[in-house]
Each structure stands twice: as structure tokens, then as C-alpha cells.
Amino acid sequence: MSISVLLADDQHLVRAGFRSLLRRGRDIEVVGEASTGDEAVRAARKLRPDVILMDIRMPGMDGIAATRLLAGEGPKIIILTTFETDEYVFAALAAGASGFLTKEIDPEGLRTAVRVVAAGDALLSPSVTRRVVGEYAHRPVPAAATPGGNRLAVLTDREREVVRLVATGLSNDEIARQLVISPLTAKTHVTRAIAKVGVRDRVQLVIVAYEDGLVG
Known part of the structure; x- marks a missing residue:
């Protein structure tokens, strides 16, 4: 049974590139695309994909808000980021994402990432975890995890x-x-x-x- 994927990115060329790379994996099927967070939410609820590749910065509703709305509804969400400049990765993880990827990821790494989160694991590589989570863990995260003691x-x-x-x-x-x-x-x-x-x-x-x- 193939892994169904929804691509959410406001850049057509980015979506086309990911679609082409994912199609080379015989166990992965791209079932839909979205160019805004609102479209991503609607498409996710209609298509029920296993995995969503979600860009953070999109017109209208951004990827964080879309992730928060879809958290707990079924699909595993991988955040797409430029990493060096994106300040919202931790907030996206707190909102319900299963991990994140830089857009420079190699083809096999992309397919592996989709398989990993589809299987229920998380994308937490040592270098990215230490740098991103370590930097943002003590910053305010809007409407994310609510502290409740130890x-x-x-x-x-x-x-x-x-x-x-x-x-x-x-x-x-x-x-x-x-x-x-x-x-x-x-x-x-x-x-x-x-x-x-x-x-x-x-x-x-x-x-x-x-x-x-x-x-x-």
C-alpha cells in the first residue's frame, strides 16, 4: 500500500520538484497540492493523506496555523523550512508537526523522511534538534503546549x-x-x-x- 502525500508550498517549482522526486519512490503517491495554508487544510480534510509536506511561509494562513488546525486529525506533517532564517520551526513542532526538512534535502533523504513519519516516528536529527529546539525551547510559543508543572x-x-x-x-x-x-x-x-x-x-x-x- 502506497504512502499518500499532500504538497503545500506557495512556489509551483518547489512543488513540482518535490512531486518529481517523490514519484520515484514506488511506495509513495502524491495525491494533491496546495499553495496556501487554507488550501492545505481543505485538501487534507478532503484527501486524507498520510503525510503533508508543509511550507511555513505561505499567503493567508501560514503553515503553523494550518498545522495547528490539522494536528490530531490523522496526517503526519513535515515542515519545510530554509532553516537558517526561519524563526518559526519550534512553534510548528509545538503546533503538531512530526519534524522538519530543509528544502535542500537530497532526493533519497526526502523519500526516507516521508516513510519515517508515515511509520509513526519523528524527524529529529541530532544537529537540527540541538540547534533549533535548543534555541527556541524557552521562547514563548503561541497556543502551543501549555506548561503544567513537572x-x-x-x-x-x-x-x-x-x-x-x-x-x-x-x-x-x-x-x-x-x-x-x-x-x-x-x-x-x-x-x-x-x-x-x-x-x-x-x-x-x-x-x-x-x-x-x-x-x-
């Missing part, structure tokens, strides 16, 4: 340690090597932490870790 108190010591490593950008395999456990055990700790804290995914878990002072 939400990590429900975790065991081991789970807290795993969450701390997740928040520094380590993958399950890297966490496993550092803690001398199996990758499956690392993944299990992450999954349990997500359930206990009551967040949607790995991205939200990282945000809570920063907001509650576990890292920072």
Missing part, C-alpha cells in the same frame, strides 16, 4: 534518562549504545514515556523535556 515526574529514572537523550537528538540506536541496552529496549522506553506523559509523539516529548527543564 510532567516528567511520572517517569522512572531510566525513562527520564532516555527522554533526556532523545531531547539531545539521539536516535534509538544511539541511545542503546550509550546506555548499553538493545535498540528495541530503547524504543520501548521512548514509547512508554510518550504514553505516560500524554503527548502525541517523540517531537512533543522533546518539547516537554525542554519546557520542564530536563535539558536546556
Whole structure:
């Protein structure tokens, strides 16, 4: 069964380029396109894609607002950003995105990213996580996560340690090597932490870790 993707970007050439690259993956199908946040929301609710590639800066409703409206409705959202100049990446993650990509990503990296989020994981590479989340975690995030005391108190010591490593950008395999456990055990700790804290995914878990002072 193919992974359905919606492209949301105000630049036609960008959409055409991503469409061409994604079509080379036999397990990926581009089912629709949008040039504004409003169009993205309407298209997402009509087409029910598995994944949305969402640009942040679009006319009218921007990608953050569109992401916030669609969070919890089913599709996994990957934010597209120029990274060096975009100040809204953290807000987009807090709004419900599963990760983000720079528009300079290589073709195979793009297809892999779509597969990763479609499978329920998050795009949190070490370099991008440390730089972006570390920079924006303590800034006000409009209408995003609401602080509510120490939400990590429900975790065991081991789970807290795993969450701390997740928040520094380590993958399950890297966490496993550092803690001398199996990758499956690392993944299990992450999954349990997500359930206990009551967040949607790995991205939200990282945000809570920063907001509650576990890292920072």
C-alpha cells in the first residue's frame, strides 16, 4: 500500500520538484497540492493523506496555523523550512508537526523522511534538534503546549534518562549504545514515556523535556 502525500508550498517549482522526486519512490503517491495554508487544510480534510509536506511561509494562513488546525486529525506533517532564517520551526513542532526538512534535502533523504513519519516516528536529527529546539525551547510559543508543572515526574529514572537523550537528538540506536541496552529496549522506553506523559509523539516529548527543564 502506497504512502499518500499532500504538497503545500506557495512556489509551483518547489512543488513540482518535490512531486518529481517523490514519484520515484514506488511506495509513495502524491495525491494533491496546495499553495496556501487554507488550501492545505481543505485538501487534507478532503484527501486524507498520510503525510503533508508543509511550507511555513505561505499567503493567508501560514503553515503553523494550518498545522495547528490539522494536528490530531490523522496526517503526519513535515515542515519545510530554509532553516537558517526561519524563526518559526519550534512553534510548528509545538503546533503538531512530526519534524522538519530543509528544502535542500537530497532526493533519497526526502523519500526516507516521508516513510519515517508515515511509520509513526519523528524527524529529529541530532544537529537540527540541538540547534533549533535548543534555541527556541524557552521562547514563548503561541497556543502551543501549555506548561503544567513537572510532567516528567511520572517517569522512572531510566525513562527520564532516555527522554533526556532523545531531547539531545539521539536516535534509538544511539541511545542503546550509550546506555548499553538493545535498540528495541530503547524504543520501548521512548514509547512508554510518550504514553505516560500524554503527548502525541517523540517531537512533543522533546518539547516537554525542554519546557520542564530536563535539558536546556
